[in-house]
Each structure stands twice: as structure tokens, then as C-alpha cells.
Amino acid sequence: MEKNFRMIVISAMLAAMTAVATMIIKVPTIGTNGYVNIGDSVVLISAWLLGNPYGALAAGVGSALADILLGYASYAPGTAVIKFLMAFVFAIVCTSLIKNHIPRIAAIIISSVIAELIMIAGYFVYESTVLGYGLAAAGSVISNSIQGGVCLVLGNVMITVLSNVRAIRSVRDGSL
Numbered sequence: 424m425e426k427n428f429r430m431i432v433i434s435a436m437l438a439a440m441t442a443v444a445t446m447i448i449k450v451p452t453i454g455t456n457g458y459v460n461i462g463d464s465v466v467l468i469s470a471w472l473l474g475n476p477y478g479a480l481a482a483g484v485g486s487a488l489a490d491i492l493l494g495y496a497s498y499a500p501g502t503a504v505i506k507f508l509m510a511f512v513f514a515i516v517c518t519s520l521i522k523n524h525i526p527r528i529a530a531i532i533i534s535s536v537i538a539e540l541i542m543i544a545g546y547f548v549y550e551s552t553v554l555g556y557g558l559a560a561a562g563s564v565i566s567n568s569i570q571g572g573v574c575l576v577l578g579n580v581m582i583t584v585l586s587n588v589r590a591i592r593s594v595r596d597g598s599l
Contacts (some may be wrong), residue, residue: 441485483507
């Protein structure tokens with residue numbers, strides 16, 4: 424019971440951090456109503472640190488909250504699903520690769536690339552269908568690719584640094 428409570432608290436903290444990271448640097452994109460941000464770096468950290476389902480929930484809730492607070496409520500449902508899937512798949516792929524003796528850093532990088540590809544494809548599908556932009560949504564692919572690349576590097580650097588913090592390792596290893 425106490426461990427579940429701690430995981431919920433850490434998830435809530437990471438959701439808040441995801442929202443803040445998403446909101447702190449916001450560069451509007453041309454062609455769609457979206458924006459480039461660094462929130463995906465915390466999405467990756469959430470997935471790495473907590474795994475599923477806690478990391479995925481923190482990623483989805485925090486990212487959608489940022490959309491709502493920034494006035495992009497039409498994006499919030501899509502963002503919640505896309506960021507949840509990013510973190511969910513990251514955690515599954517990373518765990519699987521490590522279990523198959525892939526070096527930890529390589530597993531994290533591969534998982535991050537897959538997660539960012541989910542983001543790019545997810546927003547294209549959401550904008551083109553749900554938001555009704557059609558092929559004009561292709562304009563967001565470039566800006567989302569830039570965001571994905573920046574967040575992939577930033578997130579992986581932060582994961583590497585956080586890996587050396589004893590308190591973080593205890594959360595990651597499940598010993599809280």
C-alpha cells in the first residue's frame with residue numbers, strides 16, 4: 424500500500440514536471456496550431472523512471488494538462504493518448520532490450536527514437552483526421568521532428584545524469 428502511494432505521488436510530480444517543461448519553452452509552429460516544446464524529455468524520463476503504467480500515465484496527464492493550460496484544449500485528448508503511448512512503448516521496448524542483453528544506453532536510445540516516432544506519427548494522424556487539417560498536417564512533421572530530436576538528446580542526457588543519483592536509482596530499482 425505504501426509503495427503504491429509513493430508511486431502515485433511520484434507520478435503526480437512527474438506529470439507536473441511534464442506540464443511545466445512543456446509550458447516553459449513554447450515555440451508556435453507554422454501551418455498548424457501546435458507548438459514545439461521540451462516536454463518530451465520528461466515524458467522519456469517518466470517512462471524510464473517509473474515504467475508502466477505509472478510513467479505512461481504521468482506522461483499523458485502532464486502533457487494534456489499543459490495543452491489545456493496553454494489554450495490548446497483541442498489538442499489535449501490527442502496529446503494524452505500520444506504521450507501515454509510514447510511512454511508505454513518506451514518502457515516495454517527498453518525493458519525488453521535490456522532483458523535481451525542490449526547495453527542499457529543503447530536500449531534507452533532505441534526506445535527514445537521509437538517513442539519520438541510515435542509522437543511524430545501520432546500528431547500527424549490526430550491533426551489530419553480529428554482536427555480536420557487533412558494533408559496540411561504534414562506541415563507539423565518537420566517541427567515535431569525537431570522537437571523529437573531535441574527532446575531525445577535532452578531526455579537521454581538527463582536520464583544518464585539521473586542514473587547516478589542514489590535516490591533516483593532506488594525509485595528506478597523499485598526499492599523506493
